[in-house]
Amino acid sequence: MHEGVRLMCPVCGAELSEEPARLYCAKKGHSFDRARQGYINLLTVQNKHSLNPGDTKEMLAARRRFLDSGSYEPICLAAADTIKSFSPSASPVLVDVGCGEGYYTAFFKKYCNASCIGIDISKDGARMACSRDKDILWLVATASHLPLCSGSADALCAMFSLFQPGEYARVLKKGGCAVEVTVGNEHLIELKSIIYDEVFEQHKQFTPSGELFEEVSCAEHKFSLTLDNGRLRDLLLMTPHFWRIKKENREQLEATRELTLTVHYKIRTLIRK
Numbered sequence: 001m002h003e004g005v006r007l008m009c010p011v012c013g014a015e016l017s018e019e020p021a022r023l024y025c026a027k028k029g030h031s032f033d034r035a036r037q038g039y040i041n042l043l044t045v046q047n048k049h050s051l052n053p054g055d056t057k058e059m060l061a062a063r064r065r066f067l068d069s070g071s072y073e074p075i076c077l078a079a080a081d082t083i084k085s086f087s088p089s090a091s092p093v094l095v096d097v098g099c100g101e102g103y104y105t106a107f108f109k110k111y112c113n114a115s116c117i118g119i120d121i122s123k124d125g126a127r128m129a130c131s132r133d134k135d136i137l138w139l140v141a142t143a144s145h146l147p148l149c150s151g152s153a154d155a156l157c158a159m160f161s162l163f164q165p166g167e168y169a170r171v172l173k174k175g176g177c178a179v180e181v182t183v184g185n186e187h188l189i190e191l192k193s194i195i196y197d198e199v200f201e202q203h204k205q206f207t208p209s210g211e212l213f214e215e216v217s218c219a220e221h222k223f224s225l226t227l228d229n230g231r232l233r234d235l236l237l238m239t240p241h242f243w244r245i246k247k248e249n250r251e252q253l254e255a256t257r258e259l260t261l262t263v264h265y266k267i268r269t270l271i272r273k
């Protein structure tokens, strides 16, 4: 069972109890079975706006190959160090929202000595994440309605995923931290200039954090990454750029043997007031 983790029934809001094969609420008897691979689906029909929401199997497989190659390890380490330094507990309950196939979650668990909950709206994501670490609680759920009791988490992270200030503030304890990583303006600019005929600099801002958080750090980092053709293809496949690339630009990319890219990311930390 998962030490210190307090989950909330997505149907009635009561606290859930955990058994090896399921989660259930004693109040109204709602029950959620553990899938054979180990994840639990807590996404209700009201919160499921399409048949298979979130990233597809192909995107997730490309993401796994790409991340396992170590290309984004500096980002993973920077986020892990931030969680470790701002978490109010030395063995935190940590929620990774939009965890995808679980690369960052599994690293954070070991590095931060955390009890981890990985949440993604994609069932294929949760299914794939189970093979990373069986001791992490992998859940299918939405960021806008997290299946966690109010004030139950020490730390929360959103790695290139959504930031929902109200809901994240609800599940964090007072003094808990939210760590968000997002892309900077020059992220993968060299790849974008092959994909698009004209590249506009994107000034992506962090979502306003609202009055329930105090921003305690915000930083930008850049590094260079040289990728061979296979890793380039994986990088393209795991992003929405894949759907936008024209045939002639795809052919140019397929003929590119190696490309050096700028990785530009931003990381901010908020503390729950």
Ligand SMILES: C[S@@+](CC[C@H](N)C(=O)[O-])C[C@H]1O[C@@H](n2cnc3c(N)ncnc32)[C@H](O)[C@@H]1O
Pocket: 053, 054, 055, 063, 097, 098, 099, 100, 101, 103, 104, 119, 120, 121, 122, 125, 141, 142, 143, 144, 158, 159, 160, 161, 162
């Ligand atoms: C860009 S990917 C990042 C995945 C992972 N954090 C990483 O960096 O490898 C965004 C993830 O958010 C998930 N996602 C999209 N909408 C979501 C929502 N409403 N609630 C939870 N997850 C969501 C997608 O399925 C996808 O796995």
